[in-house]
Amino acid sequence: MDYDGKTVAITGAASGIGHATAQMAAQTGARIIALDRDAGALETMRADFVARGWAITPVEVDIGSEASVRAAVEQCMAAIGRVDLLVNSAGIVSRGMFETTTGEEWQRVLSINLSGSFFCLQQMVPLLRAGTGRAVVNVASLAAKRVSYTGGVSYTAAKAGMLGLTRHAAFELAHEGIRVNAVCPGPVLTAMTQQAIPEEERRKVVAMVPLGDWLRPQDVAASILFLGSPAARMITGAALDIDGGLSLVTGASFESYRNSRQ
Structure with a gap:
C-alpha cells in the first residue's frame, strides 16, 4: 500500500x-492531518514525526x-486543501451497566463516538472531492454487531450507529466516487485497554x-489502509471484521468446544 503524495x-x-494508522501511512509517504483533542499528545506526535522526516499537520479539535x-476542517482547507483518506478513529469507552447509565454519559459517548464521525465526514466532503483517493474508513467495533464487554450500552449503540452511518454515506456519496467503509475490530490491546482491563481478564480474552x-x-x-487504497476501489458500504476469529465463537472457548467432542 503506497500512500506517497497522499493526504x-x-x-x-x-x-x-x-x-498506529498515522505511523503506517506516514511510512509510505503520506502527509498526515492529525486531529485530536489532546494538545500535548499532538505536540509530542508532531515532534516525533518531524524527527523521522514524516509530514504532519496537527489540528486540535x-x-x-x-x-x-x-x-478544524476550515484549518485543513486553508493549510492543505484536499484529503485522500479520512479515518474516523476517535472514540471513548463507557463503563456503566445498563440500568446505571446516566443520560449525561449516554449523550457524551454518542456525541463523540457517533456524532463526531458524522460531523467530520460531512464537513470533509469538499476536501475529499478535491483529493484523488476519495476514501473514508470509520472505526466501528465488533460490538456494533454483538455487545461490548469493555464498554457499556452507549458504546455498543454508538458503534452500531457507525455502521448505519457508513452504509448511508456510502450510498449517497458513491456517485462522486467517494467510498465509505468501516472496520470492526475485536479486542485491541491499546494503552486504554491495558488500563481498563486487569491482566487476568486479558489472559481470558486470549483464550477466547x-x-x-x-x-x-x-x-x-x-x-x-487497505480499504483506503486503490486495491479496494470497488468496495464501499462494507464492514470488515478484524477480530482473530472471535465472531466465530458462540460462548465457549475452543478448548471447551474440543473437549465436548472427545
Missing part, C-alpha cells in the same frame, strides 16, 4: 488505532462539537480468541 486525515490520531469540527492473541493497533491500521 490522510485521522481523528483520534494521537493514540491507539489512530496513531473536539469532535463532539460541530462548531469545533467546522473550524481462535487465533490466540489480542489484536494490536497495527493489525487494524493495515486493514484501514
